[in-house]
Structures are given as structure tokens and as C-alpha cells.
Amino acid sequence: MTTVRNLNVDGEAALLRAAMVQELRDSGAITSESVVKAVATVPRHLFAVGEPLKTAYAANQALVVKRNQDGDALSSLSATHIQVVMLEQAEIEPGMRVLEIGSGGYNAALVAELVGDAGTVVSVDIDADIVARARTCLETAGYSQVKVVQADADTGVPQYAPFDRIIVTAGAWDIPSAWLDQLSERGRLVVPLRLRGITRSIAFDRSGDGLVSDSYRLCGFVPMQGAGSYVERLITVADGIGLRVDDQRQDFDVTALAAAARSPRLEVWSGATFDLPDELELFLATSTPEMVMLHGSKQLVDQGVFALSVTRGVPALVNGGSFAYRTKRPNEETGGFESGVLAHGPEAKAVAARYVELLRQWASEHQRRGAARIQYRPMPAGTAEPSPGIVAKRLGAVEISWS
Ligand SMILES: C[S@@+](CC[C@H](N)C(=O)[O-])C[C@H]1O[C@@H](n2cnc3c(N)ncnc32)[C@H](O)[C@@H]1O
Structure with a gap:
């Protein structure tokens, strides 16, 4: 009886897995045959314990495994x-030594398929419960060769280093020196890095003492814990209005900004096409140190205070008691959208003009996928001066240039 039921489950899982692979291929998320084969092989449902098969094989569905007391994942x-x-992004090849930071089992099993019998997979997690769960799932699915280690990945896993690939699966705010030290000479580090309130998965290769990347993708992850954890400043301007800020040195006139938000808004249109929003967001968020992420509630959108873009966070330029943020409107001639700016406060005109200039600059010079080059240079804290394209971190600085 049990055998019959398992056969049915396995059969249905295989069908759902094949459909998921097709969907990921069609969307362009999977481009290589090796990754197709890995995803088509690993039984994801064995890592999504207690979830319906359909949920386990929904391509865009993340499943929360553990929450803190406040309910955060x-x-x-x-x-x-x-x-x-x-x-x-990682371009893993057979025989490689790979470190996964943040365990769950499933991704490590995919990596195990990619490196094959001659390769090594190490997965590290700070949380004992997650380590135990990952070990059990990997064992059940037939991947007991994966070494699951409990440690704070801030110091890497020196006992198994060096690694040809390090894949970080928790949101990092900086790059600990251990990751650089434990990466082989021609190694690659793929890391979801937080930059001025937005996250991009960046594939870095070595370049001198630092790292360089031409490959970055939109993503979101649970935050890094332990020594590398970082709490971004969220400045409450008023009920339902917040500024997410990277640089601890910035000060804001909250009272003036709250008054500005309630004052009539100035609307300025750029005449430039609005396209590739994730690329534009990276450009804007890192284009000048004065850029912050503005978050506003749906309630304020419904009241006509803000445009919808604020509900998910939008780069905003703040100048004293004035601010401006990006918006868009349909362009009937092209069938696409035009970018524009909404500004509030006594200096609304000046802030809007500066913002519109950035929108036009991006549209005329950089509006394509992959135009950014991202470098990371280790340097003592406080050395990197905030300037356009430079995002200072604790252990180094991220420099973004656009071609
Ligand atoms: C998104 S989950 C990992 C998902 C997993 N790779 C998978 O196959 O689905 C992120 C994990 O990172 C872990 N984590 C957070 N900070 C860490 C740290 N400093 N060192 C090691 N693990 C950490 C968390 O405990 C969590 O389990």
C-alpha cells in the first residue's frame, strides 16, 4: 500500500518538476543544460517537508522554514x-569545490549534481535547527556526501577551503575578508549584496586585492545573522512614510519632510522611456550618496499623497525639507511608459530638476541590461568618501560604473 502511494507521489512530483524546468527555461532563468539536468533530477519536494507538491514545485515560491519571535523569516x-x-551566475563545473552559505539542502543538492562525484559541496548555516533539517533532507534525497557545517559564515569554513565557488544564500551587507581569503585564485563569489536599501545577486571574480563583476540580478533574501549582520536605518518621517538609509552619517529634517509630504506635489516628466526598472533602480539608488529609499503606505497612496511606486520602495532624492521620487505614465505614442518625478517641499523644483537629469542620463546612455560594472575594494572603515557611484561598507567599498 505504502509503495503504491509513494509511486503516485513520485510520479506526480516528476511531472510537476518537468513543468517547472520548462517554465524556468521559457522565462530565461535557466540557460545551461547542466542546470536543467540538476533541477530535473533533484526531488525538491523532499526539501519542502509538509508542503503540497504543487507548492514545492511552484517556480517562484519561497517557503519559510523558520521565523523569529516577531514573525520575521x-x-x-x-x-x-x-x-x-x-x-x-556561478558557472559551476564538474569537480569543483563549492561552499554554500545558508543551508536548506535543496540548493546544495543542485550544486552536488553540478559538481558530480569528483566535486565537493560544503554548506554552512548559523542555526542548529536548520543544519539538522538540511542534513536529514539531504540524507533522505540521497545527497549525504554534502558536508553541512554549523558556524557563523562570517569566518567562512577554513577547514574545507579553498573554494572554487562561494554561493551566499542570505542577504549580505558587506563581504567578510574570510570569503576573499577562502576563494581560490580563479574563484567566483555569488552574493546577494545590499546596496542603499536594494539587493542584487552579484557574481564577483577576483581583480587584484578586490573583486569585479559584470553580472548582477534582482533578488531578495532573508538577512545575514551573526557578526556580519547589519541593521539598516529606517527613519520614520510620519505615519506611513519611511526612509531606508545606508549611510549612518546622514541627518534628516524629519519635521520639514513630513510637512513637505502633505504639501501639493510638483510633477515633472522626463520625456525619456521608462524601461528595465531593476536596472534603473540600481542606477538611481547608487548614483549619488543623497539617494535613499522612500517607502510609503498604500493608505497614503489611496489618499492621493503618493504614487504607487512608494509602496515597494523607490529611490528618492532628499534635500533639506524637500524630496523627489520616480514615477511613470503611459506613453501613448510608443505603447510603453515615460519616466517622471514627483517632488514635494520648498525646493521641489530644484530637486525634481536634478532627478529628471538622472532619468534622462540613464535613458540616453545606459538603458540596457548589464550596463553596470561593480567592483569591491577592501579598505579600512571610514576610508571611502561617499561620492557618486561609491557605496561605503564596513570592510570595503562598492564602486559602480556605467558603460
Ligand atoms: C534563504 S536561507 C538558505 C536557503 C538554502 N540555501 C536553500 O537551499 O534553500 C538563508 C539561511 O542563511 C542562514 N544564515 C544567516 N546568517 C548566517 C551566517 N552568518 N552564517 C551562516 N548561515 C547564516 C540562515 O540561518 C538561513 O537558514
Whole structure:
């Protein structure tokens, strides 16, 4: 009886898995045959314990595995969509030694398929419960060769270093020196890095003492815990209005900004096409140190105070008691959209003009996928001066240039 039921489950899982692979191929998330084969092989449902098969094989569904007392996710089985994007960025080959930071089991099993019998997979997690769960799932699915280690990945896993690939599956704010030290000479580090309130999965290769990347993709992850954890400043301007800020040195005139939000808004249109929003967001968020992420509630959108873009966070330029943020409107001639700016406060005109200039600059010079080059240079804290394209971190600085 048990055998019959398992056969049915396995059969249905195989069908759903094949459909998921097709969907990921069609969307362009998977581009290589090796990743197709890995996803088509690993039984994801065995890592999504207690979930319906359909949920386990929904390509864009992340499954929360553990939450803290406030209900925030501490660990999740990431969506297959983002896992395969990162595996494609990593370009893993048979025989490689790979470190996965943040365990769950499923992604490590995919990596095990990619490196094959001659390769090594090490997965590290800070949380004992997650380590135990990952070990059990990997054992059940037939991947007991994966070494699951409990440690704070801030110091890497020196006992198994060096690694040809390090794939980080928790949101990092900086790059600990251990990751650089434990990466082989021609190694690659794929890391979801937080930059001025937005996250991009960046595939870095070594370049001198630092790292360089031409490959970055939109993503979201549970935050890094332990020594490398970082709490971003969220400045409450008023009920339902917040500024997410990277640089601890910035001060804001909250009272003036709250008054500005309630004052009539100035609307300025750029005449430039609005396209590739994730690329534009990276450009804007890192284009000048004065850029912050503005978050506003749906309630304020419904009241006509803000445009819808604020509900998910939008780069905003703040100048004293004035601010401006990006918006868009349909362009009937092209069938696409035009970008524009909404500004509030006594200096609304000046702030809007500066913002519109950035929108036009991006549209005329950089509006294509992959135009950014991202470098990371280790340097003592406080050395990197905030300037356009430079995002200072604790242990180094991220420099973004656009071609
Ligand atoms: C998104 S989950 C990992 C998903 C997993 N790779 C998978 O196959 O789906 C992120 C994990 O990172 C872990 N984590 C957070 N900070 C860490 C740290 N400093 N060192 C090691 N693990 C950490 C969390 O405990 C959590 O389990």
C-alpha cells in the first residue's frame, strides 16, 4: 500500500518538476543544460517537508522554514527561480569545490549534481535547527556526501577551503575578508549584496586585492545573522512614510519632510522611456550618496499623497525639507511608459530638476541590461568618501560604473 502511494507521489512530483524546468527555461532563468539536468533530477519536494507538491514545485515560491519571535523569516527554502539564476551566475563545473552559505539542502543538492562525484559541496548555516533539517533532507534525497557545517559564515569554513565557488544564500551587507581569503585564485563569489536599501545577486571574480563583476540580478533574501549582520536605518518621517538609509552619517529634517509630504506635489516628466526598472533602480539608488529609499503606505497612496511606486520602495532624492521620487505614465505614442518625478517641499523644483537629469542620463546612455560594472575594494572603515557611484561598507567599498 505504502509503495503504491509513494509511486503516485513520485510520479506526480516528476511531472510537476518537468513543468517547472520548462517554465524556468521559457522565462530565461535557466540557460545551461547542466542546470536543467540538476533541477530535473533533484526531488525538491523532499526539501519542502509538509508542503503540497504543487507548492514545492511552484517556480517562484519561497517557503519559510523558520521565523523569529516577531514573525520575521530567519530561514527559507528559496524560490527555485532565484536559485537557478544564481547557479547560472556561478558557472559551476564538474569537480569543483563549492561552499554554500545558508543551508536548506535543496540548493546544495543542485550544486552536488553540478559538481558530480569528483566535486565537493560544503554548506554552512548559523542555526542548529536548520543544519539538522538540511542534513536529514539531504540524507533522505540521497545527497549525504554534502558536508553541512554549523558556524557563523562570517569566518567562512577554513577547514574545507579553498573554494572554487562561494554561493551566499542570505542577504549580505558587506563581504567578510574570510570569503576573499577562502576563494581560490580563479574563484567566483555569488552574493546577494545590499546596496542603499536594494539587493542584487552579484557574481564577483577576483581583480587584484578586490573583486569585479559584470553580472548582477534582482533578488531578495532573508538577512545575514551573526557578526556580519547589519541593521539598516529606517527613519520614520510620519505615519506611513519611511526612509531606508545606508549611510549612518546622514541627518534628516524629519519635521520639514513630513510637512513637505502633505504639501501639493510638483510633477515633472522626463520625456525619456521608462524601461528595465531593476536596472534603473540600481542606477538611481547608487548614483549619488543623497539617494535613499522612500517607502510609503498604500493608505497614503489611496489618499492621493503618493504614487504607487512608494509602496515597494523607490529611490528618492532628499534635500533639506524637500524630496523627489520616480514615477511613470503611459506613453501613448510608443505603447510603453515615460519616466517622471514627483517632488514635494520648498525646493521641489530644484530637486525634481536634478532627478529628471538622472532619468534622462540613464535613458540616453545606459538603458540596457548589464550596463553596470561593480567592483569591491577592501579598505579600512571610514576610508571611502561617499561620492557618486561609491557605496561605503564596513570592510570595503562598492564602486559602480556605467558603460
Ligand atoms: C534563504 S536561507 C538558505 C536557503 C538554502 N540555501 C536553500 O537551499 O534553500 C538563508 C539561511 O542563511 C542562514 N544564515 C544567516 N546568517 C548566517 C551566517 N552568518 N552564517 C551562516 N548561515 C547564516 C540562515 O540561518 C538561513 O537558514
